[in-house]
Structure formats: C-alpha cells, structure tokens
Amino acid sequence: METDQEDEIEALKAIFCKEGELETNKGQDGHQVTIYFQFQHITFKRDFDSGNTSVTVSLPSSYPQKDLPVITLKCTFLSVNTLLILTGKIQERANSLLGEAMLMNLFFYAQELLEEEAHKYLNTKLELAENIRQSQINGCCVNVKPNLQESIDKSETSVYDTQAMVPADDTLHDKLPESTEKPSQKVRSRNDSKTVTCVLQLDHMRSKQSYTKLIKKWILELGLTGRLCFCQKIILIILQGNISAVKEYIVKNRTTNVDVDSKGRSCKERMLTVLCEIPCDINTKFQDFAVLDLQTPRELQVLFSSSSMGDVYKEYVIDQLGLTHSKSADQRHEHSTGSVAAQRH
Secondary structure (H helix, E strand, C coil), rough: HHHHHHHHHHHHHHHHHCCCCCCEEEECCCEEEEEEECCCCCHHHHHHHHHHHHEEEECCCCHHHHHHHEEEEEEECCCCCHHHHHHHHHHHHHCCCCCCCCHHHHHHHHHHHHHHHHHHHHHHHHHHHHHHHHHHHCCCCCCCCCCHHHHHHHHHCCCCCCCCCCCCCCHHHHHCCCCCCCCCCCCCCHHHHHHHEEEECCCCCHHHHHHHHHHHHHHHHHHHHEEEECCCCCEEEEEEEEEEHHHHHHHHHHHEEEEEEECCCEEEECEEEEEEEEEHHHHHHHCCCEEEECCCHHHHHHHHHCCCCHHHHHHHHHHHHHHCCCHHHHHHHHHCHHHHHHCCC
C-alpha cells in the first residue's frame, strides 16, 4: 500500500509541477499532500493569491483498500458553510471510490468546485462594483442589493479549516442543506469547456504495440485528437481537446498498468512528463489522432511548424532532443510543407 500511495503522489507531481504548487509530508500516520490553487483576476488579484486556497489530503496507512483519506479545504474568500458543503461533496466522491486510487480524481474534483465558487465570488464583486459605478454616474446614492452585500460580507473572512467539521462517513450528506447537489454528480466549471494542447513525453516503450493500442483506445473514449510521435529515442504525445478530458487521460496514463518492465511484468508509467499545456486555437487543431514514426528531428520540427506550433517546439521540445536551436533552420522549416504536414489533415 505504501508503494501505491507513492505512485499516486508521483503522478500528482508530474501534473502540479509549478514551484510551490504541491507539498508533501510523510509522518507516522502516513502521507499528506497539499495542493495550492491559484484563481487570479486582473481586478481582484489580491483576493486570489495562490496561498489563499488549498486542498490537503491526509492518507492513512490503510488507504486505499480499507480507509478513506481525510480532506481539508482552506480558503479566504468562501464562508464556513460553503467550505463545509464543498468538503462534503469531495468526501462523498471519496466514499464512492473506496478501494481505488483516488487522489488525482479528488484533487481535480476539488479544483472544479473551487473554480466554480471563485467565478461566483468574482461575479458578485463585479456586480457590486458596477452598481456603485452606475450610481456615481447617475449622481445618486449607492443602492446595493441586500442579498448581494450579504454574500460579499460572508466571503470577507479569514482562512477556514474544514477538517474537524466533516465526518468521513455517509452521515455527512444528511447534514447538508436540502438544495445541495449530490457530490456524485459531475460538476463542470466554466474552464471545463476550454480546449488545450498538451505535450507529454514518455521515457520509453518496451511493449510498443500494446501500449500504443491502449493510448489510441483512451484517445477515442475521451474524444481527443493529436499525434503520438516516435522520433529516434524521443516519444511525444500531443493531445488536443477539452481540458478535463486531457487531465483524465493523464490520470489514466499515470495510474494504469500500460507497459512491461525489464522482467516482463506489467508496470505503470512513472516517467511521463508534462512538457506544456497551452490554449488551443483553430489554427493548431488536429482533426484526428495518428501515430507517426519520424526518422529525424527535422521531421518532428516540420510537424510542429506546419501545425502553427513552432514556438512550442522551440520552447519545450528542442531541449528534449539535445539540439542547439538554429534560427536559420527555423526559417527554412517554417515554410516547409513536407509529407508530415499532409498527415495532419
């Protein structure tokens, strides 16, 4: 069980890899993982500093087979009642996953819930600011809706810790307000509809045929597009699609037995690296998913350049190839329309 917990934590580190984004501690009672989420807005940047919102999951030694993790939410812009409700939703999601690896699932779910609440909070702030602005323009007294001001007042609070408030059992849902949505229902935040391009690097494939088949299966199930590229010793996966589907793919790839080790035993992908995740626009969108065996780094560069992702190649991929960047080479390849480009469509 110790190894299983460490595998889950390593998978989290590969995704939440920014400085200060993830903290881990190991004590006598087991592992503890904290992820700090950052929800920033140009107008209210102070309210959404990355240190203001965090989710901590404490793992008992018998997790995941027998016991559930203990979940703690901390946030400066949400009330105690709201945090209690959110923690209850996450805890019930955990209840439904007992016996399974669930850390990635719980953290992504918590992120969705908190992003949704952050947008609500920002909209409330913006509505209040607009009311004040309109009143000043009209030269009259500010008339703030009572429920609007009340919701803001409740949010202007110190950091709350919900760990001691939430029991890790099925009695929790009975204590929540009747209007609370059941945590088992899928909650989609506004960012769920965002389309992204994510470039992943695999360290190796010993069982290339079966591994590739599994990748294609997941891509089809999740409605993603992109390319699986083999270029000399480099293996890259370019994923495009809904951000939630991309994250789900990464979870599958990190937590499922996908390959075999040197002794022929099934093993998980512990060396998957997320090179980048960027917004995807229509000029860079692949229409399907394909497997490409590229002979030279030049062919790989042509693939990125012809898909309007030349900057991605320069910034994130070229270092993995161990090459020295050449401006003249880029200028030549930027206008190249070789056979690899034709495969894009």
